[in-house]
Amino acid sequence: QVHLVQSGAEVKNPGTSVRISCKASGYTFSNSAVHWVRQAPGQGLEWVGWINSLNGDTKYSQSLQGRVSIGRDSFASTSYMELSSLRYEDTAVYYCARVSPPNLWSNPFDFWGQGTLVTVSS
Amino acid sequence: SYVLTQPPSVSVAPGKTATITCGGDTIGSKSVHWYQQKPGQAPVVVVYDDSDRPSGIPERFSGSNSGNTATLTISRVEAGDEADYYCQVWATSSDLWVFGGGTKLTVL
Numbered sequence: 413q414v415h416l417v418q419s420g421a422e423v424k425n426p427g428t429s430v431r432i433s434c435k436a437s438g439y440t441f442s443n444s445a446v447h448w449v450r451q452a453p454g455q456g457l458e459w460v461g462w463i464n465s466l467n468g469d470t471k472y473s474q475s476l477q478g479r480v481s482i483g484r485d486s487f488a489s490t491s492y493m494e495l496s497s498l499r500y501e502d503t504a505v506y507y508c509a510r511v512s513p514p515n516l517w518s519n520p521f522d523f524w525g526q527g528t529l530v531t532v533s534s
Numbered sequence: 535s536y537v538l539t540q541p542p543s544v545s546v547a548p549g550k551t552a553t554i555t556c557g558g559d560t561i562g563s564k565s566v567h568w569y570q571q572k573p574g575q576a577p578v579v580v581v582y583d584d585s586d587r588p589s590g591i592p593e594r595f596s597g598s599n600s601g602n603t604a605t606l607t608i609s610r611v612e613a614g615d616e617a618d619y620y621c622q623v624w625a626t627s628s629d630l631w632v633f634g635g636g637t638k639l640t641v642l
Contacts, residue, residue, distance in 0.1 A: 447631065449577075456636040457569075457577065457620050471629060474535065507576055518624045520567040522588070524576035 414438040416508050416525035423531045429496040432528045434508030441465055441489035445511040447521055448482060448493045450504040460506070463491060464516060498532045505529050536625035538634035545640045552608040554637045556621035559602060564623045566604040568597060571636075572617045580619075581606060608639070616641045 419433040434446060448460040461472040463482045470482050476495070484491045491508055506528045509521035539557040546552040556566065566584050569577035579588055581597035584604065594609045608615055621634040 457633040459631045520579045520582040
């Protein structure tokens with residue numbers, strides 16, 4: 413049974429960084445991909461970035477390029493997302509989501525984590 | 535950047551058919567996925583690759599995609615279908631993934 417379990421809620425000051433983890437189980441982590449998606453309060457879904465778990469390739473949203481970094485620890489079947497220089501508008505629920513092979517680029521996000529609330533507040 | 539346009543809201547009476555559109559430039563050439571999100575929950579895919587349904591999703595959910603518009607159709611709408619619905623594609627030209635703005639389905 414596929415599960416994606418994310419780390420807990422975070423409260424951060426503006427200008428600092430946050431790191432969220434997403435631990436996968438129930439499938440072969442290394443041949444899939446993990447996307448990160450965020451949702452500000454009362455707003456829609458916004459794609460943040462992805463990592464190809466096989467080769468570590470990453471791509472990021474143009475709006476977050478330069479502030480976001482996604483990595484993975486294949487031995488721990490875990491993906492990480494770090495967002496730096498936090499702004500008030502980064503307050504959102506951050507989700508990880510899996511894409512399974514063979515079409516890692518065009519397949520749907522078929523399993524999602526429970527979400528992690530990041531609050532940026534002074 | 536590639537943009538997907540959805541109506542902000544759709545209302546339908548129970549037992550009727552709801553139609554939610556997703557507009558994008560030549561979206562008919564892309565694989566469109568649809569997600570349902572209920573308050574406080576993570577999204578769930580209800581239609582993928584334009585018109586396929588994951589196991590466990592009722593046959594009442596169907597999809598189509600042609601030209602510049604993809605459509606999610608929910609037949610015999612039930613109160614439990616009330617949720618936000620998002621379309622999503624992989625924009626090959628930019629090699630990035632895009633969500634539509636979302637449509638709130640209200641069951642009257």
